[in-house]
Amino acid sequence: MVREIETKYDCKIPDTRELLTSLPGIGDYVAGAVLSLAFNKREWIVDTNVVRVFKRYFGIRTTSEGRRNRDIINLSKIYVSTSNPRNANLAILDFAALICTSRNPKHEVCPVKKHCHFLKNVD
Numbered sequence: 001m002v003r004e005i006e007t008k009y010d011c012k013i014p015d016t017r018e019l020l021t022s023l024p025g026i027g028d029y030v031a032g033a034v035l036s037l038a039f040n041k042r043e044w045i046v047d048t049n050v051v052r053v054f055k056r057y058f059g060i061r062t063t064s065e066g067r068r069n070r071d072i073i074n075l076s077k078i079y080v081s082t083s084n085p086r087n088a089n090l091a092i093l094d095f096a097a098l099i100c101t102s103r104n105p106k107h108e109v110c111p112v113k114k115h116c117h118f119l120k121n122v123d
């Protein structure tokens with residue numbers, strides 16, 4: 001990958017998802033992280049934690065692997081349609097790590113609990 005960046009891109013990190021994912025070892029998650037966090041572009045980052053948040057909040061059921069689910073990716077694209085996509089992505093990653101955690105999510109302090117599908121359907 002480093003050699004390709006040196007030879008094909010004159011030592012500059014490509015700034016599109018298409019070019020980044022054409023590099024060996026770079027998938028959609030890393031490409032989205034580079035584009036959003038380094039370039040502050042409106043690019044989505046979807047990992048298993050973000051999938052969990054969207055699935056719970058919107059009540060999405062995935063049959064395929066969540067990170068490749070079209071509904072989740074489309075929601076993520078809408079989510080980062082903001083003036084500061086870097087902060088938006090960091091916010092949802094932090095939210096998933098601190099509030100909407102895999103085990104024992106902290107519903108009681110969740111700022112979006114009012115409209116959360118998951119919470120409405122907990123017994």
Ligand code: SF4
Binds near residue numbers: 057099101110112119
């Ligand atoms: S209410 Fe609970 S399940 Fe819903 S988004 Fe908040 S922490 Fe996650």
